[in-house]
Amino acid sequence: MKRGVRSMGTYKVYLAGPLFSLSDRSGNRVLAATIMDLMKDVRVELPQDYKYHGKFNDARFFREVYQACIRGVETSDAVVAILDGPAADDGTAYEVGYAVAKGKPVIGIRTDYRQSQERGCNLMLSRGCTTLIWRPAFDEDFKALALDICRKLRRLLKKD
Numbered sequence: 001m002k003r004g005v006r007s008m009g010t011y012k013v014y015l016a017g018p019l020f021s022l023s024d025r026s027g028n029r030v031l032a033a034t035i036m037d038l039m040k041d042v043r044v045e046l047p048q049d050y051k052y053h054g055k056f057n058d059a060r061f062f063r064e065v066y067q068a069c070i071r072g073v074e075t076s077d078a079v080v081a082i083l084d085g086p087a088a089d090d091g092t093a094y095e096v097g098y099a100v101a102k103g104k105p106v107i108g109i110r111t112d113y114r115q116s117q118e119r120g121c122n123l124m125l126s127r128g129c130t131t132l133i134w135r136p137a138f139d140e141d142f143k144a145l146a147l148d149i150c151r152k153l154r155r156l157l158k159k160d
Contacts, residue, residue: 011077014099015079018089028048030142032046047068052064070098078106079095081096105130111145120134133148
C-alpha cells in the first residue's frame, strides 16, 4: 500500500511552525488554505486550532495539547515545517525530530533570508528534513511558496 493512501483518497499534512503571533497564525492559515486549494487530495492540519474546553493556551490543558500534537504527527502522511527565525521554533524542532523518528517525510520551509549553519538552518534540522525549500520572503508570495510545497508533496506522497 502506498504511504498515506487513505480510504477517502486524501492525505493528511501536519503544518508545524510558530503559532504565537498574529502574523504566525494568519500566515499558517493562508499557507494551509493555499496548499489545499492547489491539492484537493490534501488536508492540512493546523495545531494552532487545537482548543480544549473552549480555551487556547490554558496550562490546565497543556497535556492534551501535547498529546494532540504527537497524534497529529503520528497520523500525518507528511509534515511541513516552518523553520524561520534566527533559530527555528523549539516546538517545531521537536515535531520535526519526532516525525523523522516515526519515518514521516518532512518538508522544511525557510523563507527567512538570514543564514545559519547549513541551508539557512541548524544542521540537525536541515539534515533531518527529507527536503528543504528555501524561498526568501522578498516576493511575499504565499501561492508561489505553496506551489513549491505541493511539488514536493506530490513526489513524497506518491511513493510506495
